[in-house]
Amino acid sequence: MYARRLIPSTAALIAFEAASRLGGFTAAAQELNQTQGAVSRQVAQLEAMLGVALFTRVRQRVVLTPAGRYFADQARDILGRLGHAAARTIAFDGDGGTLDLAILPTFGARWLIPRMGDFFARHRDVTINFSTRVRPFDPRAEGIDAAIMAAPPTAPGLIGHRFMGEVLLAVASPALLRGRTLAGPADVAALPLLQQETRPDGWDRWFASHGVRRTGDQPLLVFEQFLLVIRAAVAGLGAALVPDFLVRDELAAGELVRLPGGEMTTDGGYHLVYPADREGYGPLVAFREWLLAAAQGLPVLDRTPQ
Incomplete structure (x- = not known):
């Protein structure tokens, strides 16, 4: 007291x-x-x-x-x-104000930030302070209004909205594959593998979905961020298993190619997470409505000042 x-x-x-x-x-x-x-x-x-x-x-x-x-x-x-x-x-009684938002680095760089111009055009009186986090955390402990995470909230007092699913692709650079013949997923198991540290079972699940048992003898490089995984794959350091929307540019440019084997839909995805006492906070309400609509390709309510 x-x-x-x-x-x-x-x-x-x-x-x-x-x-x-x-x-x-x-x-x-x-x-x-x-x-x-x-x-x-x-x-x-x-x-x-x-x-x-x-x-x-x-x-x-x-x-x-x-x-x-x-x-x-x-x-x-x-x-x-x-x-x-x-x-x-x-x-709390309006749209304007400041939103402290934590985002996943690669998701932010590849998906969110390129779309934020539309949000700010609609909500000119909202300021967003961006920070990055890789691992799950409790926004309340750090005074964060909201966070975009790759897992739903588990702690009581937090609200989560899953706004995007996840489809993983196995990709590699043409340079890594030069001189190799890959007839199917079993041949991928012979390549060096790149892994994002919060998806430790990703490759095992991908191989299992194709009826292949990974031996674990091949080199495995682990990175904190998907952006580093992608750049390592482009550099020819190994095969990467990454969400499809994160490598569209590299696939279109020919820096990466898809490996034999289909896409793998996971039960993961991307979640907007925030403390329950922030649910009615004006800037968060504006961002939540925009994000959920943008992720689904739906029309966003136009609140641009006239």
């Missing part, structure tokens, strides 16, 4: 933060459109409440004490978070 008697007024915090940042009461008063005396009184009241000197006077100017430097950092952080919280609270 916090001690209410030790919580200063926001006016005092604002005056102190400005004086600490600008190096004096006069400059702070000018920035805050107050008198120098008003700023000085607010700081004095803050010092009296805390029982600690925050400034010392040195040759007609004020200098932060060690306690003052510490409290200035804390006050700046508190005021910043308070302003951020206020702006995000306002956004």
